[in-house]
Amino acid sequence: MYLIFFTGAVVLSLEVLSSRIMTPYFGVSLYIWAGILSITLTFLAVGYYLGGRLSERLGRAVQALIFLAMPVMAAAAALVACLIYPFAFPAMARVDLVFGSFTASAVLLAVPLVCLSAMNPILISLRAGIKQGAEHHGDGGAGLVLFVSTAGSVAGVLVTAFVLIPSFTNFEAVLWLGVVLCGLSLIAALRAADLDRRGLVMAGAVGVSVLCGALIGAQDRFFKLLAAVDAANLQVDVVAEYTSVFGNIKIANVTPRDANRDAAPQPIKVYVQDGLIQNRATSDNVSVSMYTYVLDRLAGAFVPEAKTAVVLGLGAGYVPRFMRDRGIKVSAVEINPLSLTVARDHFGFDAAGIDLSITDARTYARDCRAAFDVAIVDLFQGDATPDYLLSAEFFTDLRRCLKPGGGVVMNAFLDDDNPGPNFRLLATIASAFPNVLKFQVGKGNAFLVGLTGPVPASVDYDLERIPAALLAEVAPTLESGRHVPAGALLGYAPVSDRQNRFSTLMAEARMAHRQWLARELPARLLMN
Numbered sequence: 001m002y003l004i005f006f007t008g009a010v011v012l013s014l015e016v017l018s019s020r021i022m023t024p025y026f027g028v029s030l031y032i033w034a035g036i037l038s039i040t041l042t043f044l045a046v047g048y049y050l051g052g053r054l055s056e057r058l059g060r061a062v063q064a065l066i067f068l069a070m071p072v073m074a075a076a077a078a079l080v081a082c083l084i085y086p087f088a089f090p091a092m093a094r095v096d097l098v099f100g101s102f103t104a105s106a107v108l109l110a111v112p113l114v115c116l117s118a119m120n121p122i123l124i125s126l127r128a129g130i131k132q133g134a135e136h137h138g139d140g141g142a143g144l145v146l147f148v149s150t151a152g153s154v155a156g157v158l159v160t161a162f163v164l165i166p167s168f169t170n171f172e173a174v175l176w177l178g179v180v181l182c183g184l185s186l187i188a189a190l191r192a193a194d195l196d197r198r199g200l201v202m203a204g205a206v207g208v209s210v211l212c213g214a215l216i217g218a219q220d221r222f223f224k225l226l227a228a229v230d231a232a233n234l235q236v237d238v239v240a241e242y243t244s245v246f247g248n249i250k251i252a253n254v255t256p257r258d259a260n261r262d263a264a265p266q267p268i269k270v271y272v273q274d275g276l277i278q279n280r281a282t283s284d285n286v287s288v289s290m291y292t293y294v295l296d297r298l299a300g301a302f303v304p305e306a307k308t309a310v311v312l313g314l315g316a317g318y319v320p321r322f323m324r325d326r327g328i329k330v331s332a333v334e335i336n337p338l339s340l341t342v343a344r345d346h347f348g349f350d351a352a353g354i355d356l357s358i359t360d361a362r363t364y365a366r367d368c369r370a371a372f373d374v375a376i377v378d379l380f381q382g383d384a385t386p387d388y389l390l391s392a393e394f395f396t397d398l399r400r401c402l403k404p405g406g407g408v409v410m411n412a413f414l415d416d417d418n419p420g421p422n423f424r425l426l427a428t429i430a431s432a433f434p435n436v437l438k439f440q441v442g443k444g445n446a447f448l449v450g451l452t453g454p455v456p457a458s459v460d461y462d463l464e465r466i467p468a469a470l471l472a473e474v475a476p477t478l479e480s481g482r483h484v485p486a487g488a489l490l491g492y493a494p495v496s497d498r499q500n501r502f503s504t505l506m507a508e509a510r511m512a513h514r515q516w517l518a519r520e521l522p523a524r525l526l527m528n
């Protein structure tokens with residue numbers, strides 16, 4: 001029975017880890033999650049059916065042997081999946097995200113889930129056979145088996161969230177689960193002294209666990225092979241990886257492969273979380289991400305007399321640092337404590353003079369009152385800003401957090417091909433801020449400004465201390481601002497917490513952005 005408990009735990013652990021493995025390639029849109037869940041349930045159902053059929057057709061001794069062998073087979077399949085997915089998933093994502101996510105889910109989960117779920121009906125059959133002499137068979141032990149398996153699944157979710165994810169990369173965690181499965185089969189086989197051919201199970205368990213351990217130990221060389229065959233025209237040197245429940249963070253130095261060696265190009269340091277680039281900087285920690293300068297300059301232009309500011313989302317720490325250096329008293333809010341470590345250790349961030357709160361931005365905004373002159377919203381997780389940070393209630397709380405005459409500046413990804421969702425977001429901001437402006441050049445980042453007071457007749461943008469290479473991008477963006485008149489938002493209802501539809505409204509745009517990332521980023525950056 002203990003074997004069913006632990007294999008039940010592995011089933012849910014694999015599902016959680018698979019979703020995190022797939023996020024950098026396929027994103028976290030509603031359609032992607034539909035794929036993961038439907039594939040999971042499909043192969044669980046196939047496993048239950050297969051286990052039932054085997055129980056009907058095979059004798060007890062063969063059933064017992066298969067029961068012990070199933071975890072080894074699942075571990076072997078997980079090992080093969082780890083060898084395949086780093087090479088296959090980028091190509092799948094470049095073709096089609098939805099179809100690719102269904103296929104990727106099958107690559108990671110099909111065989112392990114079929115094997116592990118088939119164990120339930122087989123065990124029920126074995127237990128029923130033991131009790132054949134009893135006068136009342138009842139449910140044949142089905143209720144107990146399902147209870148123990150489900151209890152194991154609950155334990156698997158908790159252990160994955162609080163132990164595996166914070167301690168190991170996704171790649172390592174799946175392989176360690178393979179080792180655990182093999183260990184469970186080995187222990188069970190050792191205890192089944194009267195079982196014929198148990199030596200086959202034991203040999204398989206030892207062999208697969210050794211291979212899993214070998215791949216864990218040789219993963220750096222495996223990743224170098226991945227980088228060598230990658231078609232992306234970028235050389236990647238990963239200098240640090242951090243695992244957390246809020247997403248995996250990777251710091252890497254990136255250099256064009258075809259760069260002129262005589263020019264000795266300097267690598268660009270990138271901050272990647274779940275396949276989304278959070279920031280880029282030179283080796284001497286100068287930001288080369290356009291948005292850091294645009295956010296800071298918009299805040300300075302529209303609230304020029306600001307004495308206090310709150311920055312929601314720390315990232316590499318550049319925006320709060322810029323504002324502090326201008327003499328503004330800055331508070332920064334970040335949900336992931338590892339962000340401070342990354343900003344400090346890799347991007348030269350010094351928290352001196354900055355009041356840092358490790359908490360959720362929504363909770364922070366709800367609790368503060370008239371504390372700041374200006375707010376910066378730079379919150380991204382997965383593919384975009386989480387939906388609950390885009391509702392009318394959030395922006396209402398944010399306005400209460402500002403002093404009279406204050407304003408908010410937001411970094412956002414809009415739908416470049418469908419204006420409807422964009423107007424819904426603008427209408428949502430306008431429900432709390434009477435004047436809204438939009439800044440955008442071409443595709444990609446858009447910057448939205450919400451003001452509690454009137455729009456200034458003229459605005460001066462500070463272009464000092466911006467790297468020369470970025471001026472051609474920053475200056476046009478700052479000059480692109482357009483006031484969004486109230487009439488343009490007629491017919492577009494603000495989105496509320498009661499029916500927050502941004503996950504569907506922005507699904508196409510988010511998937512398009514994720515597919516662009518899958519095409520442009522090296523496979524090594526997308527892993528884990």
